[in-house]
Amino acid sequence: MLRRHDYFAGQVGAPLTIRRAAVRDLTKPRSVTLPEGVLTDRVEDVLNDPEIDIVVEVMGGEEPAGTFVETAIRNGKHVVTANKELIAKRGSELLSAAHQRGLDIMFEASVGGGIPLIAPLRRDLLANDIQSIVAIINGTSNYILTRMAQDGADYQEALSEAQMLGYAESDPTNDVEGYDAAYKLAIMATLGFRTSVTPEQIYRAGISGLDSKDFVYAEELGYVIKLIASARRIDHGIVARVTPAFVPNTAPLAKVDGVYNAVQIEGDLTGTVMFQGAGAGADPTTSAVIADLLDLAHSVAVGSAERKYWQPAESIPLVDLNDHEDRYYLRLLVRDAPGVLASIAHALGEHEVSIAAVAQRETDLTERTAELVIMTHPTVRRAYEAALKTIHELDVVFEIRQSLPVEE
Amino acid sequence: MLRRHDYFAGQVGAPLTIRRAAVRDLTKPRSVTLPEGVLTDRVEDVLNDPEIDIVVEVMGGEEPAGTFVETAIRNGKHVVTANKELIAKRGSELLSAAHQRGLDIMFEASVGGGIPLIAPLRRDLLANDIQSIVAIINGTSNYILTRMAQDGADYQEALSEAQMLGYAESDPTNDVEGYDAAYKLAIMATLGFRTSVTPEQIYRAGISGLDSKDFVYAEELGYVIKLIASARRIDHGIVARVTPAFVPNTAPLAKVDGVYNAVQIEGDLTGTVMFQGAGAGADPTTSAVIADLLDLAHSVAVGSAERKYWQPAESIPLVDLNDHEDRYYLRLLVRDAPGVLASIAHALGEHEVSIAAVAQRETDLTERTAELVIMTHPTVRRAYEAALKTIHELDVVFEIRQSLPVEE
Numbered sequence: 119m120l121r122r123h124d125y126f127a128g129q130v131g132a133p134l135t136i137r138r139a140a141v142r143d144l145t146k147p148r149s150v151t152l153p154e155g156v157l158t159d160r161v162e163d164v165l166n167d168p169e170i171d172i173v174v175e176v177m178g179g180e181e182p183a184g185t186f187v188e189t190a191i192r193n194g195k196h197v198v199t200a201n202k203e204l205i206a207k208r209g210s211e212l213l214s215a216a217h218q219r220g221l222d223i224m225f226e227a228s229v230g231g232g233i234p235l236i237a238p239l240r241r242d243l244l245a246n247d248i249q250s251i252v253a254i255i256n257g258t259s260n261y262i263l264t265r266m267a268q269d270g271a272d273y274q275e276a277l278s279e280a281q282m283l284g285y286a287e288s289d290p291t292n293d294v295e296g297y298d299a300a301y302k303l304a305i306m307a308t309l310g311f312r313t314s315v316t317p318e319q320i321y322r323a324g325i326s327g328l329d330s331k332d333f334v335y336a337e338e339l340g341y342v343i344k345l346i347a348s349a350r351r352i353d354h355g356i357v358a359r360v361t362p363a364f365v366p367n368t369a370p371l372a373k374v375d376g377v378y379n380a381v382q383i384e385g386d387l388t389g390t391v392m393f394q395g396a397g398a399g400a401d402p403t404t405s406a407v408i409a410d411l412l413d414l415a416h417s418v419a420v421g422s423a424e425r426k427y428w429q430p431a432e433s434i435p436l437v438d439l440n441d442h443e444d445r446y447y448l449r450l451l452v453r454d455a456p457g458v459l460a461s462i463a464h465a466l467g468e469h470e471v472s473i474a475a476v477a478q479r480e481t482d483l484t485e486r487t488a489e490l491v492i493m494t495h496p497t498v499r500r501a502y503e504a505a506l507k508t509i510h511e512l513d514v515v516f517e518i519r520q521s522l523p524v525e526e
Numbered sequence: 527m528l529r530r531h532d533y534f535a536g537q538v539g540a541p542l543t544i545r546r547a548a549v550r551d552l553t554k555p556r557s558v559t560l561p562e563g564v565l566t567d568r569v570e571d572v573l574n575d576p577e578i579d580i581v582v583e584v585m586g587g588e589e590p591a592g593t594f595v596e597t598a599i600r601n602g603k604h605v606v607t608a609n610k611e612l613i614a615k616r617g618s619e620l621l622s623a624a625h626q627r628g629l630d631i632m633f634e635a636s637v638g639g640g641i642p643l644i645a646p647l648r649r650d651l652l653a654n655d656i657q658s659i660v661a662i663i664n665g666t667s668n669y670i671l672t673r674m675a676q677d678g679a680d681y682q683e684a685l686s687e688a689q690m691l692g693y694a695e696s697d698p699t700n701d702v703e704g705y706d707a708a709y710k711l712a713i714m715a716t717l718g719f720r721t722s723v724t725p726e727q728i729y730r731a732g733i734s735g736l737d738s739k740d741f742v743y744a745e746e747l748g749y750v751i752k753l754i755a756s757a758r759r760i761d762h763g764i765v766a767r768v769t770p771a772f773v774p775n776t777a778p779l780a781k782v783d784g785v786y787n788a789v790q791i792e793g794d795l796t797g798t799v800m801f802q803g804a805g806a807g808a809d810p811t812t813s814a815v816i817a818d819l820l821d822l823a824h825s826v827a828v829g830s831a832e833r834k835y836w837q838p839a840e841s842i843p844l845v846d847l848n849d850h851e852d853r854y855y856l857r858l859l860v861r862d863a864p865g866v867l868a869s870i871a872h873a874l875g876e877h878e879v880s881i882a883a884v885a886q887r888e889t890d891l892t893e894r895t896a897e898l899v900i901m902t903h904p905t906v907r908r909a910y911e912a913a914l915k916t917i918h919e920l921d922v923v924f925e926i927r928q929s930l931p932v933e934e
Contacts, residue, residue: 122653129652226650232796234642234650242634242642244537245530245816370802373781387813388640391803394778395796405795408653 130412132419138164165189171418174407175199176227180207187223191216196418198410200227200403206301206317209308222417224410229302230255230379232402233395237409239309239383246385248310250350252525255302257377257397258286258293259325259345263362264375267342272330285377295324296360299347307349307358310383313434315349321359321439328362332449332520335491336364339447339475342372346525355437363525364447371525440500444523445474447493450509451517454481454488458514462490465512469505471497487516493524538820540827546572573597579826582815583607584635588615595631599624604826606818608635608811614709614725617716630825632818637710638663638787640810641803645817647717647791654793656718658758660933663710665785665805666694666701667733667753671770672783675750680738693785703732704768707755715757715766718791721842723757729767729847736770739888740857740928743899744772747855747883750780754933763843765850771933772855779933848908852931853882855901858917859925862889862896866922870898873920877913879905895924901932 127133139152140161158164164173165186173190177183180203187204190197191212199205205212205225216223226236239248254260258280265276277294280286292298300317307315325345336343341364349358365372370392374380379397384390396402452458463473475493482488494502509515535541547560548569566572572581573594581598585591588611595612598605599620607613613620613633624631634644647656662668666688673684685702688694700706708725715723733753744751749772757766773780778800782788787805792798804810860866871881883901890896902910917923 126653232651232654232793233799234646237645237650238642241821242645242817243640243813244820245534245813246640370781373778385640385813387809389804389810391641391801393799393801395799401795402797405651405653405793409650412652413649 126408126412130415130419132415134411134415137170138167140164161186165193165195170195172196172198172411172414174411175201176403176407177201178203180204184208184212187212188215191219191221191223194219194221196221196414197223198227198407198414199223199225200407201225202228202298202301202305206304209305210314222414224414225305226410227403227406229305230381230393231395231397231399232405233379233381233393233397234406234409235306235381235393236309238391238393239306243310243383243385243388243391246387248351249384249386250348251303251306251310251381251383252346252348252350252371253299253303253306253379253381254344254371254374255347255379255381255397256293256296256299256345257379258290259296259299260374260379261285261377262294263325263328263343263345266328266330267333267337268375270330270333273326273328294326296322296345296347299345299360303347303349303358303360306381306383307356311349311351311356311434313356313432315356315358315436319358319436320349321361323359323361325362327520329520331489332447332522335449335477335479336447337367338477339364339491339493340367341365341447341524342367343522344371344374344525346371348525351434352437355435357437357439357442359439361523363523364445365525369526440503441498443496443498444502445494445496445526446502447520447522447524448491448506448518449520450490450492450515451519452488452490453514453516454483454486455514458488459490461512461514462492462509465508466492466494466505468508469501471495471502471505489519534816534820538823538827540823542819542823545578546575548572569594573601573603578603580604580606580819580822582819583609584811584815585609586611588612592616592620595620596623599627599629599631602627602629604629604822605631606635606815606822607631607633608815609633610636610706610709610713614712617713618722630822632822633713634818635811635814637713638789638801639803639805639807640813641787641789641801641805642814642817643714643789643801644717646799646801647714651718651791651793651796651799654795656759657792657794658756659711659714659718659789659791660754660756660758660779661707661711661714661787661789662752662779662782663755663787663789663805664701664704664707664753665787666698667704667707668782668787669693669785670702671733671736671751671753674736674738675741675745676783678738678741681734681736702734704730704753704755707753707768711755711757711766711768714789714791715764719757719759719764719842721764721840723764723766723844727766727844728757729769731767731769733770735928737928739897740855740930743857743885743887744855745775746885747772747899747901748775749773749855749932750775751930752779752782752933754779756933759842760845763845765845765847767847769931771931772853773933777934848911849906851904851906852910853902853904853934854910855928855930855932856899856914856926857928858898858900858923859927860896860898861922861924862891862894863922866896867898869920869922870900870917873916874900874902874913876916877909879903879910879913897927 173195262276265271300320304317346363347360380394382392472495477491480489581603670684673679708728712725754771755768788802880903885899888897
């Protein structure tokens with residue numbers, strides 16, 4: 119920003135000036151030197167300064183960031199934010215408040231770091247009816263899953279390594295339990311389907327229950343395991359979920375490894391377009407924040423008010439996942455005895471769940487136990503869950519060790 | 527456009543009306559019915575109508591499209607165009623003429639069909655110093671190369687099939703000799719490096735000289751052959767070329783098959799961001815044209831004039847490819863006799879070209895000939911070409927059958 123100041127000013131058609139920057143701790147050493155009087159520890163100095171046209175919010179979290187953004191809007195300022203939680207939870211309300219005052223809120227940095235995603239959804243793909251958004255959108259969990267797949271690491275081991283490398287926080291819940299991915303999916307689905315999708319409406323499962331064995335079986339069966347955030351437009355609504363899933367190893371998303379993110383957006387005109395890159399980090403986030411800032415600054419410079427590329431077009435219901443059809447991977451600990459497979463197959467069949475493939479593994483002769491791995495044909499979740507319940511009650515089944523859907 | 531008229535009007539904040547549409551032949555049957563009086567076969571009816579704010583040009587070719595666009599600009603109209611040849615050859619001049627009148631020319635559809643590329647380069651990645659653009663950007667040639675690689679088809683066979691499927695024109699020169707890719711690369715490099723890069727400045731080689739044997743050797747060596755359009759910012763300028771090249775089979779671009787396009791853009795902040803999708807076709811092009819149209823219409827509706835996200839920042843020289851370092855794949859027909867490899871290695875060594883791998887193949891005992899496949903270490907093109915000349919003069923070398931650079 120400071121380094122490329124003159125270049126940016128040329129692009130925007132007006133100089134950009136950093137007027138105030140509010141920080142928690144004025145005494146903390148910083149890598150950039152700002153002119154005297156710019157740094158402040160009072161957020162009011164930013165929000166109430168009539169000379170400020172655009173406020174950049176990069177503090178994160180729903181509060182107090184939400185109140186600050188509301189105040190900025192009320193005081194007639196455009197906002198650039200990297201805050202996925204805030205936009206996911208209260209984006210529609212905030213955008214609407216901004217709209218009423220002819221202001222704009224830009225949030226490219228909230229999803230996918232430096233990968234352009236918000237602008238494509240708001241502008242470039244606007245002519246399309248979006249049919250699906252399928253994404254690997256949390257770098258932390260993708261790093262952990264990649265380590266588990268490629269090196270046979272177990273979950274704790276991979277998590278510790280991710281923490282050591284700074285990819286995971288000391289409390290990793292937000293990333294590994296899918297909250298972060300659900301925020302991002304809510305934002306993308308809201309824009310893509312032109313309706314309101316909130317994080318609470320999205321089914322969410324995390325990766326902490328995965329076992330290194332699942333990765334071995336996945337590979338044998340021709341799959342990888344990824345934390346997939348997906349939202350699909352079907353006849354009667356939207357199916358939206360974040361879940362670890364089996365992904366065929368020939369699928370483009372199967373090849374997205376490490377901290378990388380990838381988002382596939384399917385439009386009726388474009389077909390599937392895929393965006394891929396580093397989904398987090400200070401530099402990518404900076405790229406996205408400055409792009410928004412220059413865009414808004416240009417609007418301010420040419421005297422045009424709001425650039426509204428998006429408004430909700432309709433209210434589309436979220437579909438109950440129980441009505442949704444998937445194929446499933448199922449891993450059971452069973453008694454190693456004749457007729458066990460038959461009784462499990464029978465229990466599944468009772469609920470119309472049909473078996474596509476089955477393999478018996480890891481027979482323990484002393485304990486007389488074995489692991490049974492089953493891939494099902496497409497089945498409605500409600501029926502599948504009922505079948506699991508029936509199976510669980512069988513004498514010969516000791517434990518349902520894993521159950522994951524397949525994301526095609 | 528017609529079908530989603532109300533929705534688009536809501537997004538733009540004003541109704542969009544198709545006022546006139548100029549076509550060559552009024553009697554030709556059309557899939558859409560336009561209101562009476564809209565269709566005309568006189569382009570002046572469009573260019574001189576004072577009620578028209580935005581002109582869409584989708585006729586293609588440098589002329590007369592160029593004159594039409596100039597006239598539209600002179601008459602105060604914004605322009606949306608899908609014309610890669612025109613923008614590649616005269617984009618800077620046309621954009622500058624538009625800029626002087628506070629108008630804009632939008633050309634998202636000129637590169638990559640429905641994949642957002644122009645908007646990301648003009649807007650979303652603006653904070654970055656772009657370091658490289660590496661792309662598979664011609665679907666026709668990628669289809670042919672995919673068929674040659676996967677089914678062992680020879681060039682003519684794959685081309686005929688592409689023609690039959692409508693992927694290649696009856697005169698395929700524009701696609702298979704790299705002109706189309708060079709146009710698109712010129713546009714992307716001009717935007718990405720904020721300078722002027724014209725198609726004539728780009729080194730260009732086509733795919734028609736490839737042999738099915740090259741694909742066999744490539745696979746054995748761990749590569750695929752792709753028509754790569756690349757532009758790289760190096761110390762003293764830009765290296766830009768379109769050439770069939772060996773691409774390591776682990777590289778993301780190696781997996782882009784059929785008519786798909788993929789563009790990798792490396793920014794100093796974002797790292798490498800990849801955009802992938804269908805690069806051509808009526809629907810994807812429509813998606814891009816309408817996105818531009820809605821963007822401009824919104825500008826017109828809110829009363830803001832030009833949205834200029836881009837102007838050339840500096841003049842950067844194109845680097846002579848002869849000074850550029852590459853690894854090479856080389857296939858020779860040689861005499862099958864003792865000492866032949868030694869004399870070739872010696873000739874290469876004289877020019878400081880060092881061999882990384884060598885294999886002798888297809889020995890013909892009757893003719894006493896053999897094919898020699900060589901991979902070199904990185905070498906400056908000038909030295910490599912000199913070495914080829916020396917080799918060619920050797921008695922034991924009958925033919926230099928192929929020579930391709932490696933794109934890492």
